[in-house]
Amino acid sequence: MNEIQNRQHVVKRNRPKRTMEGDAFSAFAITALRLAGHLTAAGDQLAKPAGQTSARWQVLAAARRGDMSVAQIARTLGLARQGVQRLADVLQGEGLIAYADNPQHQRAKLVRLTTEGADRLAVIEVSQAGWANGLGAAFTSAELDAARAVMARVMEMLEGGETGGD
Template structure:
């Protein structure tokens, strides 16, 4: 049965709820911008994220999912598409028989380098509207929120 009580938020809880909503809105805009940056190269924001994660060394799909805060199944679908399109390959994982490692192929590295060039122009344009100190402070706060959420089960 659903409660009929009106929820009471502390000032901090109310501020966090507003921050969470703003981050969700920002996420939508960032995904759309990422899709626009990568579309001319036949990619998407999701593919870009997985390419970028795999560029730091061969990782399993589960490891990439943890790094990106995404579902393993979602990353698996994207990784399979990257392999099909010749941007990445699966390699044996000496630590786990079934969890293969995703490794970028030269074509994937080239695509990622081009995406990063396009992204640099875009982030420089957006970034000049803010102070670097403010952005560093917000990043620090968001990372603290991510750490808190990763440790707190909402149920």
């Protein structure tokens, strides 16, 4: 027991100091991670009546464009290509998307939404509109735009490899 107390003492003593901004960013990041979990759970509930999940919904929505490969969808969503490929294969097996020839790349097929996929996506989007309108009413457009801008800037920094650390 004494050894554990000594280790905790060393950890506390050697903990790097964060600036006030570092503390604020850490709190922001924790809140964003918690929000992501809540949004995924809400998305799953919104997609459930259409027999979908948040992840499948995202792929269906991307497939609506019709000009993206699985790799492009994965990059756009910030997900692993392999995971998106597995989802796309399942959605294709269910007739919700179809693969089409890609004039830009012989092997990387384009992902296209089928009529059935569009119908399922429409069910989700009707529910999502009411949900978003209800939550959005609690904020001003300016508040939401400012929050989105901060999140977009953080994503750009992380995607660019900027960490701000030494």
